[in-house]
Amino acid sequence: DAGITQSPRHKVTETGTPVTLRCHQTENHRYMYWYRQDPGHGLRLIHYSYGVKDTDKGEVSDGYSVSRSKTEDFLLTLESATSSQTSVYFCATSQGSAEAFFGQGTRLTVV
């Protein structure tokens, strides 16, 4: 497997609290992505990055922000968690139009 590590792997948080998920890669891939996976919705893109400090929104970006201060780390922040953000979050990386490599996922529960 590619060197992509997501942390934490599981988290339970309360509504209204900020939450940060981390994705760390050792592949030196330029592109990094955050997806959420929910039953019946497949994988939906939240944000992606095409370089250090270069990010763009995906289809479900409301309520989320991202930062990428170095190539290997891509952070996803929920500014004020809501129950609708309970989901499994996947980070992925790629080198251009080639295959994407996924992390193991983070299961987030907002209560």
Add this chain to the structure above:
Amino acid sequence: GQQVMQIPQYQHVQEGEDFTTYCNSSTTLSNIQWYKQRPGGHPVFLIQLVKSGEVKKQKRLTFQFGEAKKNSSLHITATQTTDVGTYFCAGGGSNYKLTFGKGTLLTVNP
């Protein structure tokens, strides 16, 4: 924005039967990728198709990319219990965004 539709959402087969999942994009794609996700796992890359009309095979799996580069299919011949999982197509655009279909969950009855 780009949308990728995938059907069927679910497919249950008897072991040994064939299986096909279809993917359609609202826009012309630069490439299409296919992924498999086992229950409880993460998506794993299977293949990428780039050329119009391209057909690729991996053992019992056959992948096709339509002539207009807007549709694709994955066909599995003689399914096995190890084929169980969710199969996703993902459309690649010019900005390196990967847009995933909702996936097809395949279950196989031994």
